[in-house]
Amino acid sequence: MTAAAIVGIGATAFTKDSGRSELALAAEAVRAALADTGLAPGDVDGMVTFTMDTSPEIAVARATGIGELAFFSRVHYGGGAACATVQQAALAVTAGVADVVVCYRAFNERSGRRFGAGVRGREPSAEGVALGWGLPFGLLTPASWAAMHARRYLHMYGLTTEVFGHVAVTDRRYAARNPAAYFHGRPLTLAEHAASRWIAEPLRLLDCCQETDGGQALVVTSLARARTLRRPPVVIAAAAQGAARGQEQMTGFYEGDPGGLPETGVVARRLWRDSGLGPADVDVAVLYDHFTPYVLMQLEEFGFCGPGEGGGLVASGTLPINTHGGQLGEAYLHGMNGIAEGVRQVRGTSVNQVPGAGRVLVTAGSGVPTSGLILAADG
Amino acid sequence: MTVADLSAQLTAYEGRSAVLGGRGRDPVDAAMIRHWCEAMGVPGPDPAVPGVGPGVAEAPPAMLQVWIMSGLSGAVGRTAAYEELVALLDRAGCTAVVATDCEQEYLRPLRTGDEITFDAVIESVSPRKTTALGTGHFITTRTEIRANGELAGIHRFRVLRYAPARTRTASPAERPRPVINRDNAGFWEGVAGHRLLIQRCTACGRQRFPWLPGCGECGSPLWEAVEASGEGVVFSYVVMHHPPVPGFEAPYAVGLIELAEGVRMISSLVGVAPARIRIGMPVALEFVRAGDQELPVFRAYEEGL
Secondary structure: OOEEEEEEEEEEOEOOOOOOOHHHHHHHEEEHHHHHOOOOOHHHHEEEEOOOHHHOOOHHHHHOOOOOOOOOEEOOHHHHHHHHHHHHHHHHHHHOOEEEEEEEEEEEEEOOOOHHHOOOOOOOOOHHHHHHHOHHOOOOOOOHHHHHHHHHHHHHHHHOOHHHHHHHHHHHHHHHOOOOOOOOOOOHHHHHHHOOOEEOOOEHHHHHHOOOOOEEEEEEEEEEHHHOOOOOOEEEEEEEEEEOOOOOOOOOOOOOOOOHHHHHHHHHHHHHHHHHHOHHOOEEEOOOOOOOHHHHHHHHHOOOOOOOOOOHHHHHOOOOOOOOOOOHHOOOOOOHHHHHHHHHHHHHHOOOOOOOOOOEEEEEEOOEEEEEEEEOOOO | HHHHHHHHHHHOOOEEEEEEEEEEEOOOOOOHHHHHHHHHHHOOOOOOEEEEEEEEOOOHHHHHHHHOOOOOOOOOOEEEEHHHHHHHHHHHHOOOOEEEEEEEEEOOOEEEOOOOOEEEEEEOOOEEOOOOEEEEEEEEEEEEEOOOOOOEEEEEEEEEEEEEEOOOOOOHOOOOOOOOOOOHHHHHHHHOOOOEEEEEEEOOOOEEEOOOOOOOOOOOOOEEEOOOEEEEEEEEEEEEOOOOOOOOOOOOEEEEEEOOOEEEEEEEEOOOOOHHHOOEEEEEEEEEEOOOOOEEEEEEOHHHO
C-alpha cells in the first residue's frame, strides 16, 4: 500500500466538438479537480500527463494559477499511461518531492486529430520503423492492430464474435444510466452489436470505442494530508506499470501468442503482490476498453477467469465492470475517466454505485506498455 | 455558403408544394396494366371486378406511381419552389440524383377508366449526409393521388441529390511507404532484389524478425542476414473494411505470416477471397510492385488445408 491518495477528480463535458482548444479543456478539468478537493491552485507543486498530450504542464499551470512546480513528469505509450500518471504522482508525494500533484489528459480527439483515421507514414525513428512494418500492407489503424490479436483470440479458444458483444452491451447498459456519458439513454442489444458494420474483421463498429473531445484531471496527495481534506481519501493501494518481453506498441505480433496481453500480466502480478489482494477481493473493475476483445483478455490476465472465459464472465454480470459506461459508452479520455469512476465507486458516488465497493481495479491502455491501480477506501 | 447556411436554406422548403394540380397523362387503362404485369412477371387481374361489371379491371396497387409518371419528356407541372430547391442543390455541387426508397399507402383500388389527379408536397429535406455514392441531401416528397377526385393512395418518394464521390481504381503506387532507417535498410534492399531476408544472431543462433540491431534473446549486437524460404502459414489475419486507405480497395486481407523459419511478419494475403482465409492456411512468397517500391506478399493456397 502506498501512503498516497486521490483527493479530487474533475472533468469537462464529453463531446464530439468542444469548440475550444485542448489547453482550455485541460485547464477546465484541472480547475474542476482542484475545486473538488478544496485546495487552491497555489497548493499544487507537481503535475503529470501523457507524452502525447499537447498541453505542457507549464502551460496548464499558467492558465490555472498554479505557481512554482517541483515535480513534472510525463508517461509514454498512449492510453497505457493513464494509471501510470497516478503512480508517478504517488511516487512523488511518498518520496517527499511534491505535496500535491495534478494528473491530467485533455484533447480534441474527435474534432481534431482522430486516432481512428490511422497513420500513413512515420519518421524513420525506432518507433516509426516498428509501426512501419505494417504500413505498406494497409495495416495502419488501431482497430486493425487490435483485430489481429482478436482473430487469434477467437481461434485459440474456438469462440465467435458474440463474446465481444457482451462487453459492448455491458458498457452501454451502464452508460445508458450515466448522464455524463455520450451514450446516455442509449443501451444496446447483442443483435445490434452483431448487425453493426465491419471495421477491421473480426472487429465491428460497436467493438471500437468512440472518439471524444474532453479533459479529465485527478489530484493526488499524501494520505496524511488527504485526511484533512473535504472528501474521503481514495487510497492508492497499489500502482504498477508493465511491459512484457519483446513488447511492442499495438503490434505485439511477433513473440508468444498474440491472443493474450502479457504486459497486462506483468501489471496484474505486481498489483496483486503489492496490495496483498487477489481477484476475489475486487468489488468493481474498470478495464480499459478501446476495443472489446482487450477487456476479455484483461479479465483473463488478472485471473478473474480462465483463458477464453472472459466473455462468459462478462455475460454473467458477476463482476461489475466499467460502471461509468467505459470508453465505449461514456467517453474516450485515454483511460483517465476510468480512474475517476474508480474514485467515485470508492467514495460511493457513482451513478451506477456498487453497494459497499471498497476495492476497485483500474487499468490503462493494453496492447501497449500499460499500467494499473488498485484503489481502496481508507482504513 | 457554409454547410449550416445551406441546410437552413434547404429546410425552408419543407412543407412547400412540389406539384399542384397534377393530372395523369392517361386514365387507368387495361393495356398499361397488361404491360406492367408482363414486365413484372405477375398474372394480370381478372377482366371483371365483381359488383362493378364486365370490362372493368382493377390495377395492382403497386402500380400507383405508374399513373402519375411524366414520361421521357421530363417532369412537368413541378412548382417553382421545387425547381428552386433543385437549383440550390445544383449550385452546391449536388448535381446527381438517385431514387432511394418509396413508401405507399393504398386507400381505394384504381380501376380502368379512373381519371387520376395528384398534388405533391416537399415533406422533408435531410441534413447533409455522406453515402457511398457521395455527399448530399435526401428529399422526400409526399404525393396524394386521387381517382375521379377521391383520395386513392399516398406515394412517399425519396431521392438523394448528391455530389458524386470520386470513384476510381486504387493504384498500388499510392500505398503507404515502408518506414526505412539504418536498422532495417538491409531488409528492403533484399526485397528490391526479390530476397526475403531475416536476421540470425551469430552469438546464440536465434533467427529474428522484425529487424533489430541486437538480439532479444542473448543481447548480442552481432548478426547476419539469411534468406527465408518464403514458405509459411497464416498465423492470424484481418479483413480491412474501414477507413479507406490509399492504394487499397476494401475489403482487403492482411496476414500475420509465420514463416517456416519460425519468425512472423505482416504482409498482404493474395490469391484468396478474404472470406475464405483461415488460420493455418499455407502461403508462399511473391513480390509485387507498388509504384517504385517492391513489396513481399503471400499467396494463400486453399487446397493445402
